[in-house]
Amino acid sequence: MRGFTIEPSKILVEVNSFPKNIYTPGSSNLTLTVRNSGDVPLKNVLVNVGTSAQLIPITPTTYYLGDLNPNESMNITLLIKATAVAGQTASLNVELQYSDITGKTYTQSRSLPIELTPVSIYN
Numbered sequence: 001m002r003g004f005t006i007e008p009s010k011i012l013v014e015v016n017s018f019p020k021n022i023y024t025p026g027s028s029n030l031t032l033t034v035r036n037s038g039d040v041p042l043k044n045v046l047v048n049v050g051t052s053a054q055l056i057p058i059t060p061t062t063y064y065l066g067d068l069n070p071n072e073s074m075n076i077t078l079l080i081k082a083t084a085v086a087g088q089t090a091s092l093n094v095e096l097q098y099s100d101i102t103g104k105t106y107t108q109s110r111s112l113p114i115e116l117t118p119v120s121i122y123n
Contacts, residue, residue, distance in 0.1 A: 021114065021115040021116065021117045022055070022080055022082045022090075022114055022115070022116055022117070023082065023086075023116075023117050023118070023119045024082035024083070024084060024085070024086045024116045024117070024118065024119065025082065025083065025119065026081070026082065026119050027058060027079055027080065027081045027082070028079075028080055028082070029077055029078070029079055029080075030077070030078045030079075030080050030092070030114070031075050031076065031077050031078075032047070032049075032075070032076045032078065032094065033073050033074070033075050033076075034047060034065060034068070034073060034074050034075075034076065034096070035068075035071075035072070035073035036068040036069065036070055036071065036072055036073070037070075037071070038070060039070050040070065040100060040101060041067055041068065041069050041070065041101060042067065042068045042098040042099070042100070043067050043098060043099040043100070043101065043103075044064075044066070044067070044097075044098060044099050045064075045065040045066065045067065045068050045074075045096065045097070045098045046062065046063070046064055046065070046096070046097040046098070047062070047063045047065060047076060047094060047095070047096055048061060048062050048094070048095040048096075048097075049061045049062075049063075049076075049078060049092065049093070049094055050092070050093030050094070050095065052090070052091065052092075052093065053083065053084070054082065054083060054084035054088070054090035054091070054116075055080050055081070055082060055083070055084075055090050055091075055092050055114060056080065056081045056083060057078050057079070057080055057081075058078075058079040058080065058081055059077075059078050059079045063076050068098075080092070080114075082114075082116050084116055085116070086116050086117055086118035086119075087116065087117075087118070088116050089113045089114065089115055089116070090113075090114045090116055091111045091112065091113060091114070092111070092112045092114050093109065093110070093111050093112075094109070094110045094111075094112060095107060095108070095109045095110075096108045096109075096110070
């Protein structure tokens with residue numbers, strides 16, 4: 001009997017924020033959407049949000065999402081403090097860990113661009 005390998009499902013990380021940028025200086029909510037765009041279930045999905053000199057998460061940085069079925073998604077809302085100069089694009093680093101149905105563990109990293117907008121008295 002021949003063995004076979006189950007290829008890992010892909011996780012697509014999308015960033016949705018309201019607004020689509022972060023005001024600096026200051027803090028803004030940012031929503032990460034973690035979606036299983038593959039065709040097999042993902043087990044024990046863990047999301048780690050990195051800190052940087054430009055973007056500092058105020059809320060927890062580690063989120064356990066549990067299992068994600070194909071085409072299923074979950075949202076994480078973060079409070080992020082922007083410390084960089086307005087007009088720049090900062091990077092939010094996100095690491096995903098998950099297992100496939102055989103128990104093999106995978107790690108994926110993403111660097112998500114976040115536009116920094118100056119705070120105005122008109123906002």
